[in-house]
Amino acid sequence: MDAGTGVVGLIGHPVGHSKSPEMMNRAFRALGLPFVYLAFDVSPAELGTAVRGMRALGFRGWNVTIPHKVAVLEHLDEVEETAREIGAVNTVVAREGRLVGYNTDGEGYLRSLVDETGLDLVEQKVLILGAGGAARAVAHALAGAGVKSITIANRTREKAERLAASLRKGDARAVSLSEVERVIGETTLLVQTTSVGMYPETEAIPIDPSLLHERMTVSDLIYRPRKTLLLREAEARGARIHGGLGMLLHQAALAFEKWMGKPAPVDVMRKALEEAMEPAGGG
Structure with a gap:
């Protein structure tokens, strides 16, 4: 990590159980991309503040999990049609100063x-x-x-x-x-x-x-x-x-592709996810 490292991440409440950082950071390393993926525990009361902060800090994008998938819509500049029909967003992409919401679930x-x-x-x-x-x-x-x-x-x-x-x-x-x-x-x-x-x-x-x-x-x-x-x-x-592990993997791969504009290393991500699950005895 250095001054040029880009940031993506996850917001939810709680997020301590998430294995997405292990999976996403392995993918960045595999492709030599200068990015880091971090998880942020954001209470519902602080959601708007968190989105404004991530916008100001220049995040490339982030994932959204429980309980923010619906509430985050009002804090975005644009919501893709499928996500709007679903009424929930799980992926945000920062593009040319605008925050665009998608649903890859x-x-x-x-x-x-x-x-x-x-x-x-x-x-x-x-x-x-x-x-x-x-x-x-x-x-x-x-x-x-x-x-x-x-x-x-x-x-x-x-x-x-x-x-x-x-x-x-x-x-x-x-x-x-x-x-x-x-x-x-x-x-x-x-x-x-x-x-x-x-x-x-x-x-x-x-x-x-x-x-x-x-x-x-x-x-x-x-x-x-x-x-x-x-x-x-x-x-x-x-x-x-x-x-449910495969859904976690593939929705993450789709989010990765929206942020990075290139195919996700799905096999690398799958291995990282499976390894991250092992300490819990397969759970």
Whole structure:
């Protein structure tokens, strides 16, 4: 690092668990790029101040994570169409004095899902658990990919209904979590987007595991632990499983490419991410 080192980073609250710095900094070193990636714990009350500071300090860009993905929109100069439809931003690019917001979560998720499972998306009947920022990105991406149907189940049904109504393509509907039993039998792709089961509450599970069946793929966006209780229960019942590490990798690679204007070293980033996860016993 020297006076010419550029800065990118991550803002969220909390961020101490993030493995993105290890992954991104390995990528910069692999390509010989004079940049450093840092994580910043920013409280919701300080979000506007943080964005103004990063603009003033000349950051090339940054990632945005919970709980700022929606609130950050009002602090940006421009929001790309997909991110605006989703209603959430996870990547900001500083370009010619303007801050532009993007969302790479949805595309990153699709890349990971198809690469790791080989699913034919147009044949899928999808059930999404949750209706937050991650669910919005995944739902819009899956709708754009042409899945057969999307059902969104959320503790607050009204929130699920708003998300379903925002999906302009395909067949979308909303149910409450208590109604999952009624629709899960026809589900071929279950996507878990909530924080239930995330470290350290690793023995929590978002639905009754007896509802899982062998005709479905179960995808959990959580990457710590690598294999959540939901995935373990799904695997035991003969379902195909898909963890969240690949989404983390591919959304980061897409952000890297927007900042740097060149292909990300995905294999290098994957190795760094896997190594960073090892001390937690695979989580």
